[in-house]
Amino acid sequence: MPGKLKVKIVAGRHLPVMDRASDLTDAFVEVKFGNTTFKTDVYLKSLNPQWNSEWFKFEVDDEDLQDEPLQITVLDHDTYSANDAIGKVYIDIDPLLYSEAATVISGWFPIYDTIHGIRGEINVVVKVDLFNDLNRFRQSSCGVKFFCTTSIPKCYRAVIIHGFVEELVVNEDPEYQWIDRIRTPRASNEARQRLISLMSGELQRKIGLKVLEMRGNAVVGYLQCFDLEGESGLVVRAIGTACTLDKLSSPAAFLPACNSPSKEMKESPLVHPPSHGCRSTHNSPIHTATGSRLTQNFSVSVPTLIYTGMGSGSAGKEGGPFKALLRQQTQSALEQRGGSPHRFCRRREFPFFTLTAFPPGFLVHVGGVVSARSVKLLDRIHNPAFVGIMGNTRSYKLLDWNSFNSDEPETRDAWWAEIRQEIKSHAKALGCHAVVGYSESTSICEEVCILSASGTAAVLNPRFLQDGTVEGCLEQRLEENLPTRCGFCHIPYDELNMPFPAHLTYCYNCRKQKVPDVLFTTIDLPTDATVIGKGCLIQARLCRLKKKAQAEANATAISNLLPFMEYEVHTQLMNKLKLKGMNALFGLRIQITVGENMLMGLASATGVYLAALPTPGGIQIAGKTPNDGSYEQHISHMQKKINDTIAKNKELYEINPPEISEEIIGSPIPEPRQRSRLLRSQSESSDEVTELDLSHGKKDAFVLEIDDTDAMEDVHSLLTDVPPPSGFYSCNTEIMPGINNWTSEIQMFTSVRVIRLSSLNLTNQALNKNFNDLCENLLKSLYFKLRSMIPCCLCHVNFTVSLPEDELIQVTVTAVAITFDKNQALQTTKTHVEKSLQRASTDNEELLQFPLELCSDSLPSHPLPPAKEHLESASSNSGIPAAQRATSVDYSSFADRCSSWIELIKLKAQTIRRGSIKTTVTVEKASPVGDGNFRNRPAPPCANSTVGVVKMTPLSFIPGAKITKYLGIINMFFIRETTSLREEGGVSGFLHAFIAEVFAMVRAHVAALGGNAVVSYIMKQCVFMENPNKNQAQCLINVSGDAVVFVRESDLEVVSTQQPTANCQSSGTEGEVTT
């Protein structure tokens, strides 16, 4: 009996009136866990009952603790008829199962009913007593921490990153059971909610077991998804990255997403943990040399993607001979590289990482995006026994359910294994042994399902992946050579055997290695990358009509369309990138959605100008009929327009790369073209169908030939994308390259739009235009709505497209708007630097065990020289290339570090004595405006209300604040249904209210855990179905994120021992908050 779950029902409030006669309610509560149920007394005639129950105790296995949700049902007592349900609360008690997270769940939870929505609130207290269980064969995995965040969580440090974990569970969807015909919608919805809750619990436990097997203690970048396959069932699948994490005793503040601070501290006392946006500086000159040695025989390369076509249904085709050849070469190349052991490659089946941001030094090279798709027929593969008799065999199915249910996961597993295999081989073709920023998705329409996987092929620093002794690894790394800041751009594949044709030049940063002309990736921009100017959101949008068809014919049709879509999406992306004057895409996410009669493609990415890559060329327009005068005029007019746009964009995004004369760069690598041709022809002869070459190797990639209306339209659509209004920026990555002075105001939002296409104009062009307008208008609306936040940036803009019905297109956007300080950019940067510097010195002091006096001396002001240096490096993000930057001194020994540090302090002391008090003042009263703002902010309404503010953000951090504790994963699934759609304000009113309710329930759960924010929040699913004729609608929403406690930077400085003020209910957080 390894666990005791204790639940207390305290009170309710704002209950609905259940008895019309008295306008009151006789409420009581059922508390259910597993098969045990307790009841409270009936509290007569009150809308604000005070049950104040005893502690209900459940003695359960920890396996059940992980799988089962706690189910609380509020009912209205009725003497004569059946008791009426008011609503339910499901509480996931997983966060109570690991020691570092929450210790108690206590607070007001909205009482939710799938038909009526939120109906009042209930105050509940939940505790768990876990007994230690040393049974080695246990099925539970209590203690493994889960994070949705796709980087190493802020207050942890990665000791080892083990690698990919995945699992899936399958069940029948209650909505499609025969019993659904006779039960109420409410019962059906609740069965579904409960089942999914149970399945995700089970899934998480199973993944946890895998992690324990790998000797990890956490899953980072955990992504759980549901496939609602309809008749054929319900799949819950998850992927993540197993890690061994260490909690930092004194977490360094304000680290950007991926920095593992302890490492940095140790490099040299001069290295400061960067504040948001300020990139870390560890530029040790010697690293370049060895870095290059490491990759000497194995580098060259290129942009972009290898996309694959897709097998229709049956097991995917194996790569052709060309592919095999490549793989061979890769293999041999890998072997040549002797030095670096690829142990994990051998050990792990799939060297995939769901992370998008990494500890410094982790990422050595990036090859490009790899993706694979596969079209599957759901019922045919999945229950072969019933082929031919599907349709009205529900009851029949139920009988046999168990028999084929058991082997079903294998089918799904096999599908995914196939795709992952393909991804792996693509990565190898790019000379990479790993895939980072990996994700998987599905799109289902009736019985057709498209499985997609994508990621970025990369070469990683093997040190992080070793199992060996934990502590040694990081220490050793210091001795190792760090790749330079441009290292990740260098091609990982062999110049002579490029997997696809590409234009290579010497790196504009180090001049030693080859870089491609364009780089596409699915990851976040590495923090140490040098970017010129600002980034921007780039989207490619595409629709293709498809004939309605059944089963195999349908799957074939889709399979045939996919390569063309991929190609066009890629072309669009490339053109738009050029139009913006940029040369790299980060966070690329291509979504292909299948509908009854069309396919939609939506690619979103953040374009940037990487200093290491060459300046992109313009776009040339060429006509087919050069003799026609007016036509030529038209062309030149278009050309001018395009050139103007490029110039305008360069100005808008502040892209002013330094002019570099040809001699320095060196001539481009001789005859790349020839070689690529050779390669290309090979590939054409060998494997035309599956291997789709998108790199435009044959013609100059950026000549657009407008020889037909299609191309014309393309050019037009290029020019119709309107830039955001001034003061607005947008990106789909964590942070906006080129903006680093975030202020604390954030606004997370979800926006949903559905348009109905008139069936008359269903041509590809019309469709494209409609879709394009839909997305553009949506963005425009967002800019307008958030205009009060200017200057601000929409970060992590996440578009999801679905095709709920024949003529409906649904687009869902979730993003966060963050304000930044435009005017005081320099000032703030400085302040940040100074602040972080102070912190760095404190942290260093702890790490190096310096005597306290030194530190206290250093605190009031700061060493001047390093600040300057840091300023430079910070500003380098927005302009100065790395080459011109001062490099920090590489201290070889501890003693050296100490002495030089002491010298620094002396220096600083002198500076003060000389009377440069100005500096001191600015340090102490760092941006009084900002601080004032925090304090002037209306105090959390603790005084007169019990509702604490809970922030939500899709990012892994909160600007201007420090995350002090992770409380556990939030993973919630809700169904809402209505049979009075008009009365609830139509579809918009219905969904608006539902999404607001979902937010409310997420916030309530976080607050009950003692948290005050959700980071890495994501709405994974928003399935909306309507039937206006019947006045009905139904919506399913699945959200997840990490519940955290954060402390404002300003609060930290004022009183370091203060409680997080925004949260009135955090009872178990003291002690964690202090630094």
Next chain:
Amino acid sequence: MTSELDIFVGNTTLIDEDVYRLWLDGYSVTDAVALRVRSGILEQTGATAAVLQSDTMDHYRTFHMLERLLHAPPKLLHQLIFQIPPSRQALLIERYYAFDEAFVREVLGKKLSKGTKKDLDDISTKTGITLKSCRRQFDNFKRVFKVVEEMRGSLVDNIQQHFLLSDRLARDYAAIVFFANNRFETGKKKLQYLSFGDFAFCAELMIQNWTLGAVGEAPTVPDSQMDDMDMDLDKEFLQDLKELKVLVADKDLLDLHKSLVCTALRGKLGVFSEMEANFKNLSRGLVNVAAKLTHNKDVRDLFVDLVEKFVEPCRSDHWPLSDVRFFLSQYAASVHSLDGFRHQTLWDRYMGTLRGCLLRLYHD
């Protein structure tokens, strides 16, 4: 291409003050969009009309959902569905309960019943305030009335506690509730020159001095007094006011009173002769108003009587306000020197308030 569904939900609920005002003013979405276009917002932001339409719809939906909570403002504070910063919550409540001067003048002192609600059409036409807005304001009055009607304790405090209004607005509501409860006539033509502020001022004085609550002691026998302390006038006090009649009924007393006042004011009053000539009429008017207050009907006509019996005569003689002030002070104070008059406290309670009211009512 038609938009089937179009929503925006923020973690912090976005409140656009301008749109909120339009919504409160009862404009339809179409009208609101038109008004916003006219405000030049499109030029400022570079947005399109479609964007404005979608934005307005969103806000209207939000307000519609919030309205249920605004009916019981403490609920707005405790609810979990909309995360709204406290300052914004206060703004939402305050604006929702704010009312138009023109509207409140129409319904002030009327019974807040269905019958009056039917007249809102006319009021809307007359005032140019949309019917929707009229309904909201009327319903607000009625809601506040219903909630505080049965409550004991200070009217203003009760309103503030249950509706979380600012002090100023809570006082206004107290006046509205007080007027509605006592059904003071305010609609007569001769009262048209008075503003809501004038009445609210008088209401406050009356609540402070003439109600049960004003006496400062709860009724000793709880069940004997079911009146609300701040809302109903002190019946005993009204009964007692009859005693003041002696001031005009007893001719000697009246003459003595007059001579005292005249002596004191001689040379100090610009309109002395008019005062002297009118003294008896004025005094009779003021005392008779007091004596009649036992009848409900006469209570309702209080303001009509005051204007008829005092304000109008003085105004026709062109008394300056300062002279009215002098006169009233002296008129009230002189009674203390009347040896035969025994109801000094009663007189002070009556005249103190009346004096304040009259001064406020005395303007063009």
